Amino acid sequence: MEGITFYPQGDRAVTVRFGTEINEDIHENVMKLTNLLKQEPFSGMEEVVPSYHTVTVYYHPTRLSKTSLHPYEQIISILKQKLISSPRITLQNSTIITIPICYGGNYGPDLATVANFHQLSETDIIEYHLNQTYKVYMIGFVPGFPYLGGMDKRIATPRKETPRMAVPNGSVGIGGEQTGIYPIESPGGWQIIGRTPLHLFKATNIRPSILKAGDIVQFKQISEIEYENWDGASTCI
Template sequence: MQNIKIVPEGDASLLIQFEQVISPEVNQKIAAAAKLIRAQQISGIIDMIPTYCSLLINYNPLVISYEALFKRVESIVRMESRSEAGKKKVWEIPVVYGGTYGPDLGAIAEHAGISEEEVIKIHSSKDYLIYMLGFLPGFTYLGGLDEKIHTPRLASPRVRIPAGSVGIGGSQTGIYPMDSPGGWRLMGMTPVKTYDPDRETPILVEAGDYIRFVPVTEEKYLEIKAAVEAGTYEVTVHEGED
């Protein structure tokens, strides 16, 4: 349990603090801890929320006390097991880049000193680790954006960003799951609903999964969008090695 602390967080939460750095290694430890705790099916645990450097556990103190939960969690964290070490789940998210779908693509390219085509190639050339979900239901905080296309947020946030917009905010990239205000630079849009309250599992992805953006034409985007609305589209998912 080196560099790991377990502390109370309010009167019905417990916080596991890992190393205070943003890295795939720390994220993997958090995912492993969450998986092990979930497997124990501890009565009283209501929810677990992973972040960049910690895991928050919400529990019912009428079912399990803090002391009892602390002991259970401490013994699990001591295992220091890796969650399916070397395995990763990759979601392929189709994106139409530029134009009215990505009004800031030109500004991103100009800031980087490269062409729009190069920005698209860079952005869609790797698998992004989902470090955490937050801000909005299903909003993905992705790690690993190439430094070449790091772009400052807008000085004045937009009042409304359409659901499905793919953007860059500083050193991060992500998908807006619903219409909302926001200050990230918009480079494209996906027809895939990363959050759908009417779906059996409303949030499509989980922290610890990966996302790969796949460039598509406007024609293909509209085709996929129609399939999504009809409930017939299935996102391509790969399970591979790290």
């Protein structure tokens, strides 16, 4: 278990850290442990939350199996055993989801800012953004917000110095070397280059978020007319 560290999150959660970099190999280990815990939960486990390079495991201290160990020590022991077993987990093929996006104009107010920052045309920015496939590394910030890895570094752009108080639902933004999609209206400081008409998060659904960690996202450009006439019934193209 070289390179793997553990640390508590209060008295009801433990985080397992696999490293500090954002890369496919580390995230594969994250997802293997996540999937194993979901398939074979231990007594008292409540939730498992994957991120770029960590897995946080939430538990109820009074519902753990009775042992002489302190709850934290017991959880660490359980997780170490799970880590020994996790390499046997075979990850399912990632689900590929196409997200329609209308770039620029009223839907992408920061597209020109990003283009000027890199001394490129807006068409170049759109092309670089479209020509990548993106992996969903984690869901966070607000419910259903996907952090997407794999963006072309040629369009990496710092966040806004002053965040907006309200970013519209569906806005697609760039924050540093990442791109992401705002699933609900919320404050935010990412550079907004476009918007999708899809509703990525619906709290009343059995599965509220369309996207999950491990999914693959592809963007497909649509016009303003196509955006405005989107029927809202589809989840992807």
